[in-house]
Amino acid sequence: MARKSLIARENKRQRMVERYADLRAKLKEEGRWEELDKLPRNSNAIRLHNRCRLTGRPKGYMRKFGLCRVKFRELALHGKIPGITKASW
Known part of the structure; x- marks a missing residue:
């Protein structure tokens, strides 16, 4: 059994990815890289890990x-x- 804190951290990342998904897609499409850099790191889907x-x-x-x-x-x-x-x- 994984530590509860690791499971909670992964769930928090999942919620953050879902919250920022539309904004990230819009900024990528428009090429506004500076604003994209200012978003939280955990809002990127690549940081999720399957559990x-x-x-x-x-x-x-x-x-x-x-x-x-x-x-x-x-x-x-x-x-x-x-x-x-x-x-x-």
Whole structure:
């Protein structure tokens, strides 16, 4: 489980990206780079990091499911993810 502060920081960045998205796009389109530089750094979408929705784990993230590999395997083995079965041959 990731530290609560890291999860909260990532959520704060996500909200900031959403708030400034339109303004950033407008400034980029007009080429007003000085004003774009004055916006908060965390308002840039490139600073976001994908994290597991259940644990907040940053590594081993599976984008399609929004989970880390550990939780994905655990839920798949219990049949909690529709359409996913463990391979056996």
